[in-house]
Amino acid sequence: MTIFEGSFSQTESLRFALVIARFNDLITNKLVEGCQDCLKRHGVDVNPQGTQVDYAWVPGCFELPLVARQLAITDRYDAIICLGAVIRGQTPHFEYVSAEVSKGIAATGFQTGVPVIFGVITADNMQQALERAGIKSNHGWGYGMDALEMASLMRQVKGVPAGNHYGNSAIAPTAHHSLSASFQEAVADPSVE
């Protein structure tokens, strides 16, 4: 039998998207830095002008799942990393935002077959959030590690060679290469049943 296990090497052909919430950007900018540092030290070119990492900024955590899903179905990424910070205030807003973002991110990964990393800090106050974004440790680094591991693991599970650039979405509606030969024939020739 086989043991599937993600590795942190052979990263040159991996592609990532970071989706980042601007809300609490004092925190989210630090998460981006930690995540970039991790990816870079594992051989990923994090330059936005390069070919390995794309960046998308959204207003707040609530919007993370929508954009992550849209990116996932392009079939261009091995993993998507969502970064955000939800900080408890005086109203129940915190609960609504954290519930929706966590459910939305889980659903996105599940529906698309692309790993979507839940890089959202939930904290009771700004001090707690800062501690997780660089003062004590930077959780952005850990989210980078999770993305590397999941990207590699999913390639293995799907049987894609480590060096390949490839499309990897489970549902990707435009990924003709993932459709069966008979289905492609039927599309090309409607008389084929």
Ligand code: INI
């Ligand atoms: N967005 C966050 O990213 N973090 C928060 O702490 C937060 N709070 O507490 O309000 C927050 N709200 C904005 C929300 O994510 C949406 O951007 C907004 O409601 C528009 O849809």
